[in-house]
Amino acid sequence: MHGKFDELGRFADPSLLILTGLSDSPKHGYAIMTDVAAFSGVSMEPGTLYGALSRLERRGWVRPLVTEERRRPYEITAAGQEILAEQVKSMQQIVQVARLRAATAGGA
Amino acid sequence: MRPGLAGRLSRFLVGRHPRRWRDRYGEEMLDVLDQHQPTARTVANLGASAVSAHLDPAYRTGRLSLARLRRATLVSAVVAAPLALVLGPIGYGIWQDSHWHLAADEPLETAAFSPPAGLMVTLSGKPSMARTRYGTSPT
Numbered sequence: 001m002h003g004k005f006d007e008l009g010r011f012a013d014p015s016l017l018i019l020t021g022l023s024d025s026p027k028h029g030y031a032i033m034t035d036v037a038a039f040s041g042v043s044m045e046p047g048t049l050y051g052a053l054s055r056l057e058r059r060g061w062v063r064p065l066v067t068e069e070r071r072r073p074y075e076i077t078a079a080g081q082e083i084l085a086e087q088v089k090s091m092q093q094i095v096q097v098a099r100l101r102a103a104t105a106g107g108a
Numbered sequence: 109m110r111p112g113l114a115g116r117l118s119r120f121l122v123g124r125h126p127r128r129w130r131d132r133y134g135e136e137m138l139d140v141l142d143q144h145q146p147t148a149r150t151v152a153n154l155g156a157s158a159v160s161a162h163l164d165p166a167y168r169t170g171r172l173s174l175a176r177l178r179r180a181t182l183v184s185a186v187v188a189a190p191l192a193l194v195l196g197p198i199g200y201g202i203w204q205d206s207h208w209h210l211a212a213d214e215p216l217e218t219a220a221f222s223p224p225a226g227l228m229v230t231l232s233g234k235p236s237m238a239r240t241r242y243g244t245s246p247t
Contacts, residue, residue, distance in 0.1 A: 029140045045150050046118075046140045047157025050133045058166065070139040 004059075005087055014052040017042060019061065019076055019084040026065055026075035029053075056080070114146040117187065121154035124183060129167040148191055155187050 005012045021027060021035040033044050053074060056062040061080035065073045076084070122137045123130070144150065161167050162180065 029136050030143045033140065033144070045153035046137050046144065047150075047153040047155075047160075049140070050137055051157055051160060054129075054133070054164075054166075070135045072136050 004083060008052070008055055011048070011052040011055050014044060014048050015056055015061075016084070016087055017044065018049070018052055018056060019080055019087075022062060022074060022076040023081065023084060026073040028068070028071040028073045030071075032074070114148060114151055115141065117151045118146040118154050121151065121158055121187070124158040124180075125161045126164075126167040129161045129164075148195065151187065152191055155184060159184065 005015070008015050017036045017040055018032055020039070021032050027035060029046070029049055033046075033049060036042055036044050053062065057064065057074075059079075060077055061083055062074045063077050065075055118141050119138065122134060122141070125134070141150075159180070
C-alpha cells in the first residue's frame with residue numbers, strides 16, 4: 001500500500017497495529033499487545049511484537065522511553081505519526097473503492 | 109501443549125536470540141512472557157523470531173559458522189518436530205472438514221456448483237450406481 005511500509009515485509013501489518021496503539025499514548029510491550037487485541041481482535045505474539053518494534057525503532061517511527069523496572073514504554077515519533085496518517089489515508093481510499101464496487105455489484 | 113512446557117520453551121527461545129538482541133529486548137520479552145499465557149503458537153513465534161534475528165545484519169554477531177548453523181538447525185528441529193506432530197493432525201482434520209472430497213471408489217463423472225458455489229452436485233461415474241451427491245463446495 002505504501003512504499004515505506006512495504007519495506008517492512010511481513011512486519012508491515014503488525015507495525016501498523018503498533019503505531020495505531022501508540023498513537024494516543026506511550027505503552028510498554030504487554031500493554032501494546034492487549035491494546036491491539038482490544039481494538040483489532042489480533043492476538044500478537046511477543047516475537048512478532050519485538051520484531052516489528054525493532055524495525056519501527058530503526059526507522060525512527062517509535063522511540064523507547066526510560067525503562068520502568070523491566071518494562072520499557074515506547075512512544076510514536078512525529079515521523080511515525082506522519083507515516084501512520086499516510087497509511088490510513090491509503091487504506092481509506094481502498095475502503096472507499098471497495099464500498100463503491102460492492103454497492104455496484106450488489107445493485108447489478 | 110501444556111502451559112508450563114510452553115512457558116519454559118518460550119523462555120528458552122528468548123535465550124536463543126543473538127546477544128545484541130537479548131541485551132536490547134531480552135528483559136522486556138521475559139517481562140511480557142510473565143504476563144502472557146504462552147501457547148504452542150507463542151513457542152513457534154519465538155522460534156521464528158530467533159531465526160529472523162540471527163539473519164538480521166543489525167543483530168547478527170560474528171560470522172555464521174557451519175557449527176553454529178548446524179546447532180541452530182538441530183534446536184529448530186527439536187522444537188518443530190513435536191509441534192508438527194501435535195498441530196499436523198489437527199490442521200489436517202480442519203482442512204478435511206472444510207473441503208468436500210469424493211470417496212476413493214467413486215470416480216467423478218459430473219460436478220456442478222450452485223450459483224454462490226455453496227452447494228455441489230456430483231454424479232458418480234459407475235453406470236450401475238449412478239446417483240446424485242450433495243456436499244459443500246471447497247470454497
